[in-house]
Amino acid sequence: MNGFETFFRDEPIEARELTLPARTYNLAHVALQRSGRDCVFVPIRSMQFMAVIDAEEIIFVDIEAKHLVEVAWSHFRPQARAALDQPVPYRLEIYLDKGRESARRLQGEFAKALEEMEKRHLSRQQSEHAGEVLPLPGRPPSRS
Numbered sequence: 001m002n003g004f005e006t007f008f009r010d011e012p013i014e015a016r017e018l019t020l021p022a023r024t025y026n027l028a029h030v031a032l033q034r035s036g037r038d039c040v041f042v043p044i045r046s047m048q049f050m051a052v053i054d055a056e057e058i059i060f061v062d063i064e065a066k067h068l069v070e071v072a073w074s075h076f077r078p079q080a081r082a083a084l085d086q087p088v089p090y091r092l093e094i095y096l097d098k099g100r101e102s103a104r105r106l107q108g109e110f111a112k113a114l115e116e117m118e119k120r121h122l123s124r125q126q127s128e129h130a131g132e133v134l135p136l137p138g139r140p141p142s143r144s
Contacts, residue, residue: 005052005066005067006067007052007059007061007067007068007069008067008068008069009059009068009069009072009095010095012072012093012094012095013094013095013096013097013099014093014094014099014100015091015092015093015094016091016092017089017090017091017092018089018090018091018092019087019088019089019090020073020076020087020088020089020090020107021087021107021111022081022084022085022086022087022088023111024107024110024111024114025076025078025087025088026084027111027114027115027117027118028042028053028058028110028114029053030118031053031114031117031118032053032054032055034121038054038055039052039053039054040052040053042110042113042114042117043113044060044106044109044110044112044113045113046109046112046113047102047105047106047109048062048063048064049061049062049063049070049102049106049109050063050066051110051113056074057072057073057074057075057076058072058073058074058110059071059072059073060072060102060106060110062098062102068095068096069095070094070095070096070098070099070102071092071093071094071095071099071102071103071106072092072093072095073090073091073092073093074090074091074093075090075091076088076089076090077089077090
């Protein structure tokens with residue numbers, strides 16, 4: 001999925017309020033920020049799903065029916081928490097019958113996918129800076 005994608009959904013067949021673990025919420029927004037784009041695609045290989053994160057919501061689509069939103073998480077309220085390590089309230093919306101089963105697994109599998117993205121990012125950063133000695137700011141490099 002690259003370039004422009006269009007997703008479709010009707011009215012939700014079920015909706016409820018839940019909380020998302022802080023680490024998952026924070027990693028999702030870090031991934032969005034790092035992308036430098038309006039949205040970021042996160043493959044959830046264990047479920048054959050794709051998550052699409054934007055500033056307002058996270059939608060989940062089955063790769064087999066990639067234009068139909070099965071589940072969405074929206075109405076995040078990070079301001080409701082007193083600390084960054086507390087869970088974030090949100091609204092779960094299910095759009096397809098099979099989404100009821102998918103919704104049960106998504107929090108855990110999405111968190112694993114984000115952790116994997118974070119590991120790859122950190123690994124790339126480490127390899128880019130391997131063996132490089134950086135001078136302290138405001139000091140000339142030492143001569144050995």
